[in-house]
Amino acid sequence: MLVVRAVPKHSLRHLQEVVWVSHPKPLAMQGGDPYIRALMRTISAAESNTSEPYSILYGGESFNPIHRHPNICVKIVAGPNTGKCTTAAGRYQFLTQTWEEKARKYHPRPPAWYQVWSEYSFDPESQDMVVYQWLKDSSAWGLDISDALRQGRLEEVLKRLSGTWTSLGYGIESNSMTARLPRIYRNLLEEELQNAPSGALPSPDSL
Numbered sequence: 001m002l003v004v005r006a007v008p009k010h011s012l013r014h015l016q017e018v019v020w021v022s023h024p025k026p027l028a029m030q031g032g033d034p035y036i037r038a039l040m041r042t043i044s045a046a047e048s049n050t051s052e053p054y055s056i057l058y059g060g061e062s063f064n065p066i067h068r069h070p071n072i073c074v075k076i077v078a079g080p081n082t083g084k085c086t087t088a089a090g091r092y093q094f095l096t097q098t099w100e101e102k103a104r105k106y107h108p109r110p111p112a113w114y115q116v117w118s119e120y121s122f123d124p125e126s127q128d129m130v131v132y133q134w135l136k137d138s139s140a141w142g143l144d145i146s147d148a149l150r151q152g153r154l155e156e157v158l159k160r161l162s163g164t165w166t167s168l169g170y171g172i173e174s175n176s177m178t179a180r181l182p183r184i185y186r187n188l189l190e191e192e193l194q195n196a197p198s199g200a201l202p203s204p205d206s207l
Contacts, residue, residue, distance in 0.1 A: 021049055021050060021051050024041040024042070024044050024045045024049055024053075024184070024188065025041075025044075025051070025053060026041075027040060027041065027128045028054065028123075028124035028125045028127075028128050029125050029128035029129055029132060032132055033136070033146050034189065034192035034193050034195070034196045035146055035149040035150060035189065035192075036132060036135050036136060036145065036146055036149070037132075037188075037192045038149075038185055038188040038189035038191075038192045039135065039145070039149060039157065039185065040092075040128065040131055040132065040135070041188045041192075042181055042184055042185040042188060043092060043131075043161070043165055043168065044091045044092065045177055045180075045181065045184050046165065046167035046168055046177045046178060046181060047091070047092060047093045047165055047167055048090070048091050048092070048093060049177065050062075053090070053091040054066060054090055054091045054123075054124040054127055055090070056089070056090070056091075057070065057072060057074055057088070057089050058074045058076070058086045058087075058088040058089070058093060059074045059077070061074070063089065066090075066122055066123060066124070067121055067122060067123060068119045068120070068121065068122050069087075069089060069090070069094065069096055069099045069100075069119070069120075069122045070087075070089050070122075071087055071089075071096045072087060072089070073085035073086065073087050074086055074087075074088075089122075090122060090127050091124070091127050091128070091131075092127060092131050092165070093165070094127070099120070099122070099130075100120070102130050102131075102134055103120035103126075103130055104120075105133075105134075106129070106130045106133035106134050106137075107120045107121075107126060107129070107130055108125075108126065108129045108130075109121060109126065141160055141161075142160075143156075143157070143160055145157055145160075149189075154182055154185055155182070158170070158181065158182075168181065169181065
């Protein structure tokens with residue numbers, strides 16, 4: 001059974017201290033496919049576009065420390081799920097259950113076999129790496145996302161991902177950023193391509 005943690009109030013920082021930004025921060029992860037990197041930053045533009053996206057909870061408060069998923073259930077106050085609560089946290093607003101499932105498959109630094117009670121680190125680089133490997137896994141989406149992006153099929157990609165990140169559009173919780181996402185993606189892709197080394201792209205697999 002999933003147990004939602006109770007945390008001390010001093011572990012939370014209030015909404016008024018969160019700084020919303022117009023340009024999604026660079027990733028903590030180094031290297032990788034610039035098309036996927038731009039997509040990841042576009043997802044975060046819709047989900048967690050703040051100055052500290054890796055430590056934000058649904059609704060705007062932030063949590064500390066960030067070495068593990070906080071598993072804090074925050075009441076939903078608007079939209080079709082009003083009255084329920086969500087454990088969404090971090091740059092990609094991972095639910096606790098989703099994080100545990102995807103971390104087991106994609107985390108770059110899983111606990112050793114003898115660390116029975118250890119949890120997967122939720123540090124910024126790990127959040128990025130899990131999402132990066134998940135997006136690169138064509139079997140998870142029924143689509144080679146990298147190829148689709150290279151072919152200019154962004155709308156198809158966003159629609160495919162919207163079942164997971166509903167704020168991308170096509171889902172039930174579009175927000176003020178949704179309509180701007182194609183332009184945001186194009187700008188971020190240009191930035192990522194400029195920053196990528198020429199020749200073979202570096203792989204984050206060794207991180």
